[in-house]
Amino acid sequence: MSATTENSGDPIADLLPTFAMPLTPRWNVFGRSVSPVPLKAGITFLLIVAALQIPQQLGKSDVNLFSEVLCLAIAAMGVNLLTGFNGQISVGHGAFYGIGAYTSFLLVADHEWSFPMAALAAAVVSFVVGLLVGLPALRIKGLYLAIVTLALAALFPQIVIRFADVTGGTSGMQITKQETPTVYDFNRPPSDSGLQPDQWRFYVIFVVAMVCLLLVRNLVRSRVGRALVATRDNETAAEVVGVALARYKVLTFGISAMLAGIGGAMQVFLNGSVNPSQFGIDLSITILVAVVVGGAATIVGPLVGAFFIEMLPTWLPTDTPQASPVLFGLSLVLLMRVAPGGVVGLARRTWSRLSPKINGPRPGGAPPPMPDDAVTA
Amino acid sequence: MSEFLQFVFLGLGKGAVYASLALALVIVFRTTGVVNFAQGQMALFSTYLTWTLWDNGLPVVLALVISMVISFVGGAAIERFFVRPVGGAHDNPLAVVIVTIGLYLTFGALALWLWGTNAKTFEPLFGTGAVKIVGASIDYQTIGSLVVLAVEVVLLWLLLQRTKIGLGMRAVASNTEAAALVGVPVGRMLMIGWGLAAAIGAVAGTLAIDTALSGELMLVPLIYAFAAATLGGFDSPLGAVVGGLIVGLTAELSAAYIDAIGQDLRMLPAFVLIIAVLLIRPQGLFGRTTVSRV
Numbered sequence: 001m002s003a004t005t006e007n008s009g010d011p012i013a014d015l016l017p018t019f020a021m022p023l024t025p026r027w028n029v030f031g032r033s034v035s036p037v038p039l040k041a042g043i044t045f046l047l048i049v050a051a052l053q054i055p056q057q058l059g060k061s062d063v064n065l066f067s068e069v070l071c072l073a074i075a076a077m078g079v080n081l082l083t084g085f086n087g088q089i090s091v092g093h094g095a096f097y098g099i100g101a102y103t104s105f106l107l108v109a110d111h112e113w114s115f116p117m118a119a120l121a122a123a124v125v126s127f128v129v130g131l132l133v134g135l136p137a138l139r140i141k142g143l144y145l146a147i148v149t150l151a152l153a154a155l156f157p158q159i160v161i162r163f164a165d166v167t168g169g170t171s172g173m174q175i176t177k178q179e180t181p182t183v184y185d186f187n188r189p190p191s192d193s194g195l196q197p198d199q200w201r202f203y204v205i206f207v208v209a210m211v212c213l214l215l216v217r218n219l220v221r222s223r224v225g226r227a228l229v230a231t232r233d234n235e236t237a238a239e240v241v242g243v244a245l246a247r248y249k250v251l252t253f254g255i256s257a258m259l260a261g262i263g264g265a266m267q268v269f270l271n272g273s274v275n276p277s278q279f280g281i282d283l284s285i286t287i288l289v290a291v292v293v294g295g296a297a298t299i300v301g302p303l304v305g306a307f308f309i310e311m312l313p314t315w316l317p318t319d320t321p322q323a324s325p326v327l328f329g330l331s332l333v334l335l336m337r338v339a340p341g342g343v344v345g346l347a348r349r350t351w352s353r354l355s356p357k358i359n360g361p362r363p364g365g366a367p368p369p370m371p372d373d374a375v376t377a
Numbered sequence: 378m379s380e381f382l383q384f385v386f387l388g389l390g391k392g393a394v395y396a397s398l399a400l401a402l403v404i405v406f407r408t409t410g411v412v413n414f415a416q417g418q419m420a421l422f423s424t425y426l427t428w429t430l431w432d433n434g435l436p437v438v439l440a441l442v443i444s445m446v447i448s449f450v451g452g453a454a455i456e457r458f459f460v461r462p463v464g465g466a467h468d469n470p471l472a473v474v475i476v477t478i479g480l481y482l483t484f485g486a487l488a489l490w491l492w493g494t495n496a497k498t499f500e501p502l503f504g505t506g507a508v509k510i511v512g513a514s515i516d517y518q519t520i521g522s523l524v525v526l527a528v529e530v531v532l533l534w535l536l537l538q539r540t541k542i543g544l545g546m547r548a549v550a551s552n553t554e555a556a557a558l559v560g561v562p563v564g565r566m567l568m569i570g571w572g573l574a575a576a577i578g579a580v581a582g583t584l585a586i587d588t589a590l591s592g593e594l595m596l597v598p599l600i601y602a603f604a605a606a607t608l609g610g611f612d613s614p615l616g617a618v619v620g621g622l623i624v625g626l627t628a629e630l631s632a633a634y635i636d637a638i639g640q641d642l643r644m645l646p647a648f649v650l651i652i653a654v655l656l657i658r659p660q661g662l663f664g665r666t667t668v669s670r671v
Contacts, residue, residue: 089474091414140655142470143412147603150414151651154600155644162641281596285478292475322490329483336463336472336479 028352051206055199063198064270069303069310070202070209071267076290076302077216078259083288084296085220086252087232088137092149093260093287095156096126098279100261102160102167105274108186109175115186115269119208122265123258130257134250153284160276172275187269205266209303212259217299219255228252229297260287289332295344304343379512384633385626386510390519391601392625393526397581398595398602399609399617400529401574406611407550408570409456410466411473415480417599419455419575421592422484423448424582425492428499428590437502441583445576452575453568455480461567489592496589522584526618529577533614536573546570550612597643601628604647607654610664619662624650 027036055063079093100122107118133152137145160167167173175183189200219225227248230238239245268274286309294305316324339346398420405413413419423444430440459476466473503521507514537543548556549566557563581602585594605624609616624647631638631646638645660666 083471087471089471091474091478136652136656139659140652143466143474144607144655144659146414146470146474147412147607148648148651148655151600151603151644151648154597155642155648158642158644162639285482289475289478292471296471320490322486325486326483326490329479329481329486332479332482333459333476336476340463340469340472 030354048210052203055195055202060196060198063202065310065314067198067202067205067270068267069306070205071263071270072287072290072310073263073303073306074209074212074266075260075263075287076294076306077212078256078263079287080291080294080296080298080302081216081219081228081259082252082256084291084298084301085225085232086228086249088249088253089142089146089288090149090256090284091146091281091288092152092156092284093256094153094279094281094284096130096257096260097264097267097283097287098156098160098274098276099129099257100126100264101268101274101279102264103261104265105173105175105268106166108268109173109179109183112180112182118186119262119265119269122261126261126264127254127258130261131250131254133257134253137253138246138249150281150284153281157276157280160279167276168274170276172273172277174273187272201270205270208262208266212262213299213303216259220299224248291342293332293335293342295342295346298342298344301342301344308343382511382513384629386513386515386519388626388629389622390516390522390625391629392605392622393519393522394581394585394598394621395601395605395624396526396618396621397522397529397577397584398598399605399621400526400533400614401577401581402602402606403609403611403614403617404533404570404574404577406606407614408546409460409567411460411477412466412603412611413480413574414474414477414599415484416574416578417595417602418481418484418488419448419452420578420582420585421595422488423575423579424586424590424594425488425497427579427583428497429492431499432497437500441502441579444583445579448575448579449572451572452578453572455575456568456571457564460571461564485592494592496591498588499586499590501586501588502583518584525580525584526621529580530614530618533573537614542566542569600644601625601647604650606661607651608661610661612665613661613663616661616663 026033027039028034029039054066058066075093075097078096079090082088082090082093103122103125104115104118107113107121108115113121133149137148140148161169164170175186177184187201188197189195193200195203220228227238227243230241231243231245231248235245264279267278290305290309291302292305293308294303295301312328313324316327335342339349341348398416401416401420402413405411405416426447427437427440427444430443431437435443459480460473463469463472463476501516501518503517506517508517508520535543537547545556545561545566546569548559548561549563549570553563556566581598582595585598601624602621605620606617607620608623609618609620627646627650628643632640632643654661
C-alpha cells in the first residue's frame with residue numbers, strides 16, 4: 001500500500017508513516033476486497049431507518065430509555081474525543097453535563113427562552129467552562145488529570161447546592177403543569193405533528209445526536225483529528241512536527257465539554273427536571289465507562305457503549321437486583337483484559353478473523369489492517 | 378481562641394483519616410505507579426468486615442487485625458489477578474483507570490449487596506469520650522487516630538528502610554527492570570504493595586467511623602486523600618501524612634471561617650489544593666521530581 005498523501009501540505013500526514021496510509025483502506029468481505037464506501041453508507045442507512053422506527057414500534061418507557069441512551073451517548077462522544085483521541089483522561093464530565101442541564105433548564109424555566117436557544121446557550125456555557133478547565137489541564141497529565149477531574153465531579157453537586165436560591169438546591173427543580181404555557185410546552189410536540197411527547201423527544205434528541213456524531217467524525221478525520229491522535233501517542237513528536245499542542249488540547253477540552261453540555265441539555269428536554277444528585281461522580285464514571293465499553297477512539301464507540309450501559313440492567317436477571325451492579329463492575333475489570341478496544345474493537349477483531357486474507361498475503365505475515373480508517377485504529 | 382482550637386482538633390481528627398487513606402494510595406503508587414480509585418471502596422469493604430467480626434462478639438481490636446490480614450491477602454490477589462494483566466500504568470493509563478473504577482464499582486456494590494443500605498451502629502475505635510484542653514475538647518478518637526497514624530508511619534518506615542522486603546519494594550519502585558535483573562521478585566513486591574495498602578485502608582476505614590457505618594463512608598475521604606497525596610507528593614509516605622493533616626485542617630477551618638465555603642462547598646478546598654499543587658509544585662511537598670528522557 002503506497003502513501004496517497006505525499007506532500008499534501010499536512011505536516012503530520014507527511015511525516016508520520018501511520019497517518020500517511022490511505023484514509024479509506026478497502027474492506028475485506030469474506031476474502032474479497034471491497035470498497036467500504038457504499039457498504040458503510042448502506043449499513044448506516046439501514047441503522048438510521050431502524051432507529052427511526054423505535055418510537056413507532058416500542059412503548060413509551062422503552063422510547064424514553066432509548067432517548068436516555070442518546071443523551072448519554074452525546075456526552076460520551078465528548079469524552080471520547082478528549083480521552084480516546086486526545087489521551088486526556090476525564091472522570092469529571094458529569095460536571096459539564098450538569099452545567100449544560102442547569103443552563104438550559106434555568107433559561108427555559110426562569111427566563112422563558114425557547115429551548116433551541118437555551119440549548120445553544122448551554123453548549124456555549126459548557127464550552128467556555130471547558131476551555132477554562134482545559135487551561136490548567138495543559139500542565140496536568142495522565143492519572144493526575146483523572147484525579148483533578150474526579151474532584152471536579154465531586155465538587156459540582158456541592159456548587160449547585162451552595163447556590164440553592166438559583167438552582168433549587170438538593171431537591172432540584174421540575175417543570176410542571178402550573179408553569180406558563182411557553183415554559184410547559186418547551187418539550188411538547190407541535191400540535192399539528194400528530195406525535196406523542198415521547199416520540200417527539202426521541203426524534204429531536206436523535207437528530208441532535210447524529211449532528212454531534214457527524215461533528216466528531218469530521219473533526220477526527222481532518223488534520224485536527226490527526227493532530228489530536230499524534231498528541232496522544234507522542235506529545236513531543238507531535239510538537240516537533242508542528243502541532244500547536246496547547247491550542248489543540250484546550251480546544252479539545254472545550255469541545256468535549258460542549259458535547260457533554262449538549263447531552264445535559266437534551267436530558268432536560270427529555271425529563272423537564274434537574275437534580276444535583278444526578279450530576280455527581282456516578283454520572284462522570286458512567287460517561288467514561290460508556291466510552292470504554294463501546295470502544296475508545298472509535299467513532300461509533302460512545303453510541304454503542306451508551307446503549308450497552310443503559311440496556312444492561314434490563315437484560316440482567318432481576319431476582320437478585322443487588323447482584324447486577326457487582327457483575328457490572330467485575331465485567332468492567334475483565335473487559336480491559338478481554339477486549340481493551342471495547343465492543344467495537346471486539347467486533348473488528350472478530351471481523352478480521354472471520355475474513356483473514358486481504359489484498360493478498362502481506363510481507364512478514366503482518367496482520368491485515370483493521371476494516372476502518374487508519375485514524376481511528 | 379478555644380473555638381479556633383476546637384476546629385483545629387476537628388481538622389486533625391479528619392486529617393488523620395485522610396492521611397491514613399492517602400498512605401494507602403501512596404504505597405500503591407510507589408510500588409506500581411497506579412492511582413487506585415478503588416482504595417476508598419476497598420477500605421469500606423474492609424471496614425464492613427471489621428464490623429461483622431465485631432458484631433459477632435470479637436473485641437474490636439482483634440476484629441480489626443483479622444480484617445487487616447484478610448484485606449492484605451485480598452489486595453495482593455487483586456493486584457495479581459486484576460491489575461497486573463492490564464499492563465503498566467505508564468503505557469496505558471486509561472486501562473488502569475478503568476480497572477480501578479471497575480473495582481470501585483464492584484466493592485461499593487458488593488458492600489451494598491452484603492450489608493444493605495441501613496447504617497450499622499459501630500462505636501468509634503477509641504470510644505466517644507473527650508479531653509478538655511484550653512476550653513476546647515479533643516476526642517479520644519482524634520488522639521487515637523493520630524497515635525495510630527504515627528505508629529503506621531514508623532512501622533512503614535522501618536519496613537521500607539530496614540528490611541529486605543522494603544529494600545525490594547523500593548528497588549521495584551525506582552527501576553522495575555533493574556530490580557528484576559538483580560533478582561528481586563518483582564511480582565511479589567507489587568502484591569505486597571497492594572496488600573499493605575489494603576490493610577492500611579482497613580485501618581483508615583475504621584478510623585473514619587463517627588457513630589455509624591454506611592456505604593458513603595469513604596466517598597468524601599477518598600477525594601480528600603487524593604488531595605493529601607497530591608499535596609504531600611504521590612511517592613512520599615511522609616508527605617501523605619503531612620498532606621492529610623494539612624488537608625484536614627484546611628477543610629475544617631475554611632468551612633468554619635470562610636462563609637462562601639461553609640458546610641455546602643466542602644469539596645472546594647480539596648479541589649483548589651489539588652489544582653494549585655499540580656500547577657505550582659507538581660511533585661508535591663515531599664515528592665521527588667521525575668526526569669524523563671524523550
